[in-house]
Amino acid sequence: MEIFKQNRCIALLVGVILVCFSAISLFSPGVVTEGQNTQQLDKLAGAGHAAAAALQVQQSSAQERSSRISTPVFYTSATSLGQVWQDKQPKAEWFDPGKLKPKQSAVKPTVQPKATLMKAPPAVQTALKQAAAKGNQTVNKVKTASQQNPPLKLFFSRTKLLNQEQQAEATWSYAVSEEDLLLLQKIVMAEAEGEPYQGKVAVANVVLNRLRSANFPDTIYEVIYQKSQFSPVANGRLKRVKPNEDSIKAVNAALSGVKEVTDDTYFFLSLQLAQDLTVHHSRTYAKTIGNHTFYK
Template identity: 65%
Template sequence: MAIFKQNRCIALLVGVILVCFSAISLLGSEGTAKGKNTVQMNHLNSKGQASALTLSSEASTSLVRTKNTPKPMLYTTAANLFHTQRIRQTLEWISPDILKPKGTAVRTGILRQKAAVVKSTPPMVQQVAKTAVAKGSQTVITQKTAIQQHPPTQLFFSRTKLLSQEQRGQATWSYAVSEEDLLLLQKIVMAEAEGEPYQGKVAVANVVLNRLRSANFPDTIHDVIYQKSQFSPVGNGRLKRVKPNGDSIKAVTAALSGTKAVTDDTYFFLSLKLAQDLTVHHSRQYAKKIGNHTFYK
């Protein structure tokens, strides 16, 4: 200590040496610590990588084990519920039509189309049928028109009535209508029923034909009309003056063809307003009234 006190330079030198030595010591210790820390960090990193690899291998192993090992009750229940719900949703979206084979639906549609085709009548067949019906109707109309324009020239009678042309097989006798008979019948209808309705004209012609059939009257149309005191137009000369109109001609043709406005047992008629002799009215059975004429049996 005395030396240091005596020589301050030496003391300062020693101090500097100590400071340097301390600094060197400190630097050496820091380098060693850094080396140790680096070694430790590398060691830790290697350990971390190894741990990660270990964890990944363990995780994969645990997954494999999880597939093969029974799960806890809570997990399996939830999984089953989820799986059931998905199945229900799938079933709800499945319709019966989807479950049917596609071939069945196609065949069913084809069969229905075939059935519809069979049930429905083809347009061509319908047209042919309509044409046939129209032709049939036209034929009937043509026949009626021909009959109206050309009345039958042969009349067929049974004991009680005038027969139609189709009933000729039941006739007990027949009568040939001449042109003179036809004109005379048209004139008597015109003279007796000019102002009467069409049915009244047909009824007058029916009375003449009923008398022709009956055994109580003459056997020809001429003789029936000209029988004494039977038809007033014959007595007053009107029968010769009249010219038959269209309705009178048509009514006579209809009566000869079988149209009957009165029954086959009607033989008389008169106008109660104009008749002077009412013997028929009081002695005969009333049958029908058409227009101004009253008909009797």
């Protein structure tokens, strides 16, 4: 005892060892101890053997019953039964309104046939050419007739000379007399005798543009005889010339609406012969035809 008192650790160790031995003796069925513990273990063992025997009897009777049943019974695992149940159950899906619409049959895209260029037979081509030639001849005849018989009345807007078909747009009109027509032919002949036909038409256009403009006189006679405007008037050539065929045609074309220069062209001169170049330096260049330069 004195040893235990002095060494408490040894006392604790001995206590632990004793507890372990007692536990082993309780849980081990094969170990037989003296006294009451031995009797209790015997009772538990006997009860266990009796329960085991009863269980064997029940199992044997169950096997006999199952063997008497003629219809074979197939057993499946719980997992397989669950899989079959899930397959039989209807699957829940979200309602789609689009499924209510009738299905449209696939429409095949229409293939448009490619246009093929077919050449007309030679006879048809010849007929078309003849018709086009006749049409051109008709237009030329109309132009020739208008040039041979110029209109006796001119129609003007504020900015341009109108043709006979545009007279509804006119702001004022001018009646052309025989004296005006002859005077216009003579000024074209005197100013552009050696110029090309387009140059002759352009000179007549300038006179008619001045007639329309508010900055110049209101008659053909006054426009041509305006002071210091046309050199043939100053040197007397205007009275001596006799209009040739080109001058007459050019005047008739200008009166009919043919324009070689724009409606805002009011001046022209020959840069080689002109002594006064004020127009050249003060006006806007418009066009050059032959030896004449035209200005706005």
